[in-house]
Amino acid sequence: MHVPDGFINAPTSAVTAVVAAGAIAVSLRGARRELDDRTAPLAGLVAAFIFAVQMLNFPVAAGTSGHLLGGALAAILVGPFTGVLCVSVVLLMQGVLFADGGLTALGVNITDMAIVTTVVAYAVFRGLVKVLPRGRRSVTAASFVAAALSVPAAAVAFTFLYWIGGTTDVAIGKVATAMIGVHVLIGIGEAAITALTVGAVLAVRPDLVHGARDLRQTLRLRVNGELVDAPATDRTPAAAAARTSRRTLWATGLVTSLVLAGFVSFYASASPDGLEKVAADKGIDAKTGKHATSDSPLADYGVKDVTNARLSGGLAGVIGVGATVVGGSAVFWAVRRRRGADASPTVVESV
Known part of the structure; x- marks a missing residue:
């Protein structure tokens, strides 16, 4: 659903850019509460995984494909504020390096694919887990629906954005019917990928899933006849095993992302995605502009001057995963360090 330049007019694109910038600023502050030393590395990995899986277009109808948007997956795994940042990092990498999604439409794409998906998904998810029986299966089921x-x-x-600022004269009813119809089908694929991924992480490290934090139980000790919470410590054998497990999970996730982007992506559907298909059928792509980075050596997910299509696409996917995990991790570690600075006690000297 990457919106290219020319679909939405300049004033509307500018407004969405302001909305996106404001949401990112709020998310940076909110992510300080969500990220810690355990989850900050996972957030960078989630961004890289979303980038990789977005390369895997799956067929949903005759001549139409879909791909993961990732807002629900990111919000449930690392939190809604961090989730907005994860998807925004992916969209920025795709627009700048791969000419996927217009740069003037970056605000539109962040608003639509990062903010709307994350907010809607997490609101639905939290509502469901409150009414469903407490357990991992409920978290997975809620992930699917969200x-x-x-x-x-x-x-x-x-x-809605096209109705306000579309650059072509197409009946909004036709656009709405076509867009919602095909994206209901794409949503089923999104749900399956999200539920499988959340379920896999829950199976090995449920404590790292933000959406499952209500399932965690605090160890309590009886002291002088009263139950008190056990103090947190990183020196216990369980804590050491957890650290090893985090490293294993991170390495496994990174290798999986590299394989998906570098190899499996070659077998993805070549059909246009839902937005591209609707745009072509309804004529809303008549004023599509040339992408500002169309001459990028990685444009269209291929490496310039590499003639073998499989090798070119695979290298581009690997580079994209690497750039996303590095860029995303840098952002999330900076946010984490900022949280630590804000939490540092102030020392007052007396004279």
Whole structure:
């Protein structure tokens, strides 16, 4: 659902850029509360994984494909504020390095694919886990439903933006019907990927899943006849095993992302995605502009001057995963360090 330059007019694009900038500023502050030494590395990995899986277009109808948006997955794994940042990092990398999604439309894409999907998905998710039986299966089921609804919600948001600032004269009813219809189908694929991924992480490290934090139990000790919370420590054998497990999880996730982007992506559907198909069928792509980075050596997910299509696409995918995990990790570690600075006690000297 990457919106290219020319679909939405300049005033509307400017407003969405302001909205996106404000949401990112709020998310940076909110992410300080969500990230700690355990989850900051995971956030960078989540961004890289979303980048990789977005390269895997899957067929949803005749001549149409879809791909993961990732807002629901990021919000449930690392929190809604961090989730907005994860998807925004991915969109920035895609727009700058791979000419995927217009640069003048970056605000539109962040608003639609990062903010709307994350907010809708996490609101649905939290509502469901409150009413479903407490357990991992409920978290996975809620993840499925939340992800499924987040995609048509993004389609509705795009339709609204097109109604306000579309550059072509197409009946908004036709756009809405086509966009929502195809993205309901894409939402099923999004839901399956999200639920499988969340379920996999829950199986090995449920304590790292933000959406499952209510399932965690604090160890309590009886002291002088009263139950008190056990103090946190990193010196216990369990803590040492957890650190090793985090490293293993991170390495496994990174290798999986590299394999998906570098190898499996070659077998992805070549059909246009939902927005591209609707745009071509309804004529809303008549004023699509040339991408500012169309001459990038990685444009269209291929490496310039590498003639073998499989090798070119695979190298581009690997480079994209690497750039995203490095860029995302840098952002999240900076946010984490900022949290530590804010939490540092102030020393007052007496004279």
